[in-house]
Amino acid sequence: MLQELNNAYGFIFEKELLEEISKTGILKSAREGEIIMDIGNYITSMPLLLEGAIKILREDKEGNELLLYFLERGDTCALTLSCCLGQTKSEIRAVAEKDTQYILVPIAKIEEWTTMFKSWRNFVFESYQSRLSEMLETIDTLAFMNMDQRLLRYLQDKAKINQSQELQVTHQQIAYDLNTSRVVISRLLKKLELEGKILLQRNHLVVYDL
Amino acid sequence: MLQELNNAYGFIFEKELLEEISKTGILKSAREGEIIMDIGNYITSMPLLLEGAIKILREDKEGNELLLYFLERGDTCALTLSCCLGQTKSEIRAVAEKDTQYILVPIAKIEEWTTMFKSWRNFVFESYQSRLSEMLETIDTLAFMNMDQRLLRYLQDKAKINQSQELQVTHQQIAYDLNTSRVVISRLLKKLELEGKILLQRNHLVVYDL
DNA sequence: TCAAGTCTGTAACTTTTGTTACTGCCAGAT
DNA sequence: ATCTGGCAGTAACAAAAGTTACAGACTTGA
Numbered sequence: 001m002l003q004e005l006n007n008a009y010g011f012i013f014e015k016e017l018l019e020e021i022s023k024t025g026i027l028k029s030a031r032e033g034e035i036i037m038d039i040g041n042y043i044t045s046m047p048l049l050l051e052g053a054i055k056i057l058r059e060d061k062e063g064n065e066l067l068l069y070f071l072e073r074g075d076t077c078a079l080t081l082s083c084c085l086g087q088t089k090s091e092i093r094a095v096a097e098k099d100t101q102y103i104l105v106p107i108a109k110i111e112e113w114t115t116m117f118k119s120w121r122n123f124v125f126e127s128y129q130s131r132l133s134e135m136l137e138t139i140d141t142l143a144f145m146n147m148d149q150r151l152l153r154y155l156q157d158k159a160k161i162n163q164s165q166e167l168q169v170t171h172q173q174i175a176y177d178l179n180t181s182r183v184v185i186s187r188l189l190k191k192l193e194l195e196g197k198i199l200l201q202r203n204h205l206v207v208y209d210l
Numbered sequence: 211m212l213q214e215l216n217n218a219y220g221f222i223f224e225k226e227l228l229e230e231i232s233k234t235g236i237l238k239s240a241r242e243g244e245i246i247m248d249i250g251n252y253i254t255s256m257p258l259l260l261e262g263a264i265k266i267l268r269e270d271k272e273g274n275e276l277l278l279y280f281l282e283r284g285d286t287c288a289l290t291l292s293c294c295l296g297q298t299k300s301e302i303r304a305v306a307e308k309d310t311q312y313i314l315v316p317i318a319k320i321e322e323w324t325t326m327f328k329s330w331r332n333f334v335f336e337s338y339q340s341r342l343s344e345m346l347e348t349i350d351t352l353a354f355m356n357m358d359q360r361l362l363r364y365l366q367d368k369a370k371i372n373q374s375q376e377l378q379v380t381h382q383q384i385a386y387d388l389n390t391s392r393v394v395i396s397r398l399l400k401k402l403e404l405e406g407k408i409l410l411q412r413n414h415l416v417v418y419d420l
Numbered sequence: 421t422c423a424a425g426t427c428t429g430t431a432a433c434t435t436t437t438g439t440t441a442c443t444g445c446c447a448g449a450t
Numbered sequence: 451a452t453c454t455g456g457c458a459g460t461a462a463c464a465a466a467a468g469t470t471a472c473a474g475a476c477t478t479g480a
Contacts, residue, residue, distance in 0.1 A: 060354040082339035128338045129292035135345040142352040144270040
């Protein structure tokens with residue numbers, strides 16, 4: 001575990017902190033599609049992503065979903081973090097976007113390390129900062145962009161996260177992430193294909209315009 | 211200044227911290243409608259709200275605006291905070307919603323106090339937490355609600371912030387905050403009036419349904 | 421190979437939101 | 451009193467998004 005930890009966090013944490021993490025953290029893994037954390041769950045530890053990617057979703061009372069953002073190696077979820085410190089239930093759902101490895105750090109340590117390690121303090125602040133930025137971007141897309149632009153952006157983000165222009169995804173899955181209907185997505189995807197920005201195939205599409 | 215500081219923060223900060231703040235902070239005030247901080251400004255200090263209220267806005271390249279949330283006494287702006295620590299430009303605009311008093315604390319102190327005072331550390335974390343919550347709520351309204359529900363919610367929030375059911379506001383101003391057009395707002399307000407939830411008058415409306 | 425289920429494409433229609441245009445009303449200035 | 455500018459109401463239309471329905475293509479597995 002220390003090895004993987006070093007790969008993902010070696011450049012930002014000092015040696016003692018890395019040792020602390022590998023001593024108290026629990027190594028976990030999740031397969032693509034697995035729910036790592038769900039709305040209403042009590043949160044007792046925070047995740048440090050080693051490998052893979054996680055998507056963070058919001059849901060309303062009627063069960064409508066919306067993708068908030070993706071997490072990658074070296075990220076943690078500031079929403080989880082804030083739930084931890086506030087001892088509240090999770091407001092979001094976390095689903096493995098790819099096969100994923102992460103370390104769970106118990107709440108108790110989070111505060112402790114904040115006083116002990118400057119690098120940890122910075123990490124926590126930077127996490128909050130990047131999550132706030134991502135939320136701002138999400139708000140921008142919702143408030144200022146039409147569905148066709150949101151869709152293209154979504155495909156580009158997803159291609160980036162998966163490090164591949166080819167996405168294994170159905171129209172229905174996209175519709176869930178963007179909180180719209182399958183028919184709307186099919187319509188707009190066809191439009192994007194006619195514009196030469198993507199190529200459509202069954203269960204599968206290719207993003208040209210990155 | 212120590213007096214006002216005590217009123218707003220006396221219950222959460224220890225005496226030494228309050229003294230530090232009143233020693234290094236600068237007391238400022240803004241009249242209703244005044245822009246306290248604008249997009250692109252470099253941020254060199256963070257505000258602690260003593261009295262009044264501030265609204266936080268987002269803007270896109272075309273100049274479309276969107277209200278993110280309100281700040282009240284005892285709040286600080288976590289977005290500003292994250293800009294401070296990241297030494298980046300402001301991503302948002304802050305406008306005085308009412309006549310407002312606040313203290314500006316220089317960046318340098320923020321980190322310093324984080325190591326020195328537990329109450330400060332908690333305050334900073336809680337600010338991040340509440341700002342993340344507010345952003346989540348904003349996202350919920352954008353993603354899951356129609357304009358009529360967003361409008362009603364906006365009026366209720368504004369009534370709460372102004373501690374009055376009577377709002378001095380024009381349809382155009384509401385339209386700016388919700389990033390839509392005046393005609394749409396007039397239409398929906400009329401609908402709300404017919405439903406008995408509000409009363410319309412020139413430059414002025416009353417919210418019944420709180 | 422056939423049945424069942426999933427996925428995509430498309431048409432037709434509705435609802436919601438945005439746009440343009442015009443009206444009358446009110447308040448303040450001249 | 452009249453002019454002016456800002457504000458609100460409304461109609462008519464356009465665009466975007468959501469809904470319902472159905473058909474054809476592919477996939478799986480019995």
